[in-house]
Amino acid sequence: MMKVPFFDWAGLYAEKADEFTRIFHETASRGGFILQRDVEEFEENLARYVGAKYAVGVSDGTNAILLGLRASGIQPGDEIIIAGHSFIAAAQSIHFGGATPVPVELDEHDWLIAPDAIEAAITPRTRAIMPVHVNGRVCRMDAILDIAKRHGLEVFEDSAQAMGAKFDGQGAGTIGRWGTYSFYPSKTLGCFGDAGGFVTNDPDIYERVRAMRNHGANKEKSIPLDVDIWGTNCRMDNLHAAILNFKLGYYDQAIARRREIAQRYHDALKDVEDARLPPAPDADNRYFDIYQNYEFCHPERDALRKHLADGNIGTIIQWGGFGIHQLKGLGMQRDLPKTDRFFRESLLLPLNHILSDEQVDHVVASLHAFFGGR
Numbered sequence: 525m526m527k528v529p530f531f532d533w534a535g536l537y538a539e540k541a542d543e544f545t546r547i548f549h550e551t552a553s554r555g556g557f558i559l560q561r562d563v564e565e566f567e568e569n570l571a572r573y574v575g576a577k578y579a580v581g582v583s584d585g586t587n588a589i590l591l592g593l594r595a596s597g598i599q600p601g602d603e604i605i606i607a608g609h610s611f612i613a614a615a616q617s618i619h620f621g622g623a624t625p626v627p628v629e630l631d632e633h634d635w636l637i638a639p640d641a642i643e644a645a646i647t648p649r650t651r652a653i654m655p656v657h658v659n660g661r662v663c664r665m666d667a668i669l670d671i672a673k674r675h676g677l678e679v680f681e682d683s684a685q686a687m688g689a690k691f692d693g694q695g696a697g698t699i700g701r702w703g704t705y706s707f708y709p710s711k712t713l714g715c716f717g718d719a720g721g722f723v724t725n726d727p728d729i730y731e732r733v734r735a736m737r738n739h740g741a742n743k744e745k746s747i748p749l750d751v752d753i754w755g756t757n758c759r760m761d762n763l764h765a766a767i768l769n770f771k772l773g774y775y776d777q778a779i780a781r782r783r784e785i786a787q788r789y790h791d792a793l794k795d796v797e798d799a800r801l802p803p804a805p806d807a808d809n810r811y812f813d814i815y816q817n818y819e820f821c822h823p824e825r826d827a828l829r830k831h832l833a834d835g836n837i838g839t840i841i842q843w844g845g846f847g848i849h850q851l852k853g854l855g856m857q858r859d860l861p862k863t864d865r866f867f868r869e870s871l872l873l874p875l876n877h878i879l880s881d882e883q884v885d886h887v888v889a890s891l892h893a894f895f896g897g898r
């Protein structure tokens with residue numbers, strides 16, 4: 525029987541194994557391991573691709589956020605507003621950066637941070653808003669920037685899931701003071717391990733992050749003996765940069781394929797009673813969504829999940845079904861009933877550019893079989 529794993533890890537390499545092997549061989553043969561020309565090229569390519577002035581290749585998406593916060597002078601006692609429907613990484617970086625994450629409700633239209641909930645959570649200690657562009661769709665940045673301006677707040681974008689997504693023609697990650705990306709293998713631009721990106725239009729923030737990711741060294745390849753800024757090791761591996769440079773060459777096609785599959789899922793579910801769907805790819809031309817995930821809600825989520833598993837279709841409940849405000853040990857508990865309901869009903873279907881048409885057909889047929897005429 526046809527199998528559709530939620531994510532085919534080995535398939536990521538098999539996709540273009542000959543080219544990947546050639547790139548590894550060519551890069552390793554010239555000793556291109558740490559901060560060599562591939563990282564520099566990737567930084568130029570990334571900045572150009574998303575429309576930012578500056579980009580820095582870093583070790584992963586979590587540390588990209590931490591570096592951005594440290595470079596922005598976040599202080600103990602500062603509060604940063606973030607959706608409960610966020611990955612823990614952003615809240616952790618806020619915590620490790622010395623500040624306090626304040627989770628708020630999502631908007632039921634797009635599952636992203638609700639602007640009115642941001643406004644209601646502002647206190648004299650609020651320093652910034654961190655929109656997390658979950659599932660590859662940009663948050664309501666017009667409303668968020670307006671709130672930030674009125675209250676004198678910074679906006680930092682966790683765009684780990686949204687590299688290439690746009691709002692009003694502007695790239696995710698380039699709209700606030702700075703933005704971050706993850707190139708974790710299952711991300712839309714995934715490499716073969718951990719890697720991340722940082723972008724900004726602010727030259728001071730750029731210089732600080734670039735230095736901080738390499739022990740404070742202000743010259744890229746210098747040995748950092750004469751440093752005047754605290755740093756750490758959050759460098760992007762050069763081998764990963766070489767792979768990412770190659771994959772960026774066909775990233776637009778990968779996004780187009782994701783949007784095509786999202787449309788198929790949308791068509792299969794749009795008339796299902798009680799289903800709550802994310803916006804369709806062509807729903808609003810202010811947005812260009814890249815569909816890191818297809819996340820939708822249905823009250824019979826658990827039965828549907830079992831039905832799909834019986835048909836060899838892998839699904840995932842994002843972040844194990846917990847919003848960051850529900851993680852009891854971390855002290856961020858808040859009453860967010862809309863987000864709680866969301867996590868009781870939400871499911872991720874398999875969605876990535878390496879799925880075959882036959883696999884997508886199988887998922888669609890299984891959805892039809894479960895929902896029948898409902």
Ligand SMILES: Cc1ncc(COP(=O)(O)O)c(C=O)c1O
Pocket residue numbers: 584585586587610611613614656658682684685705706707708718719720
């Ligand atoms: C929304 C979000 N933020 C941050 C991260 C962290 O990225 P990384 O795994 O590269 O540290 C991820 C990825 O898992 C994510 O989905």
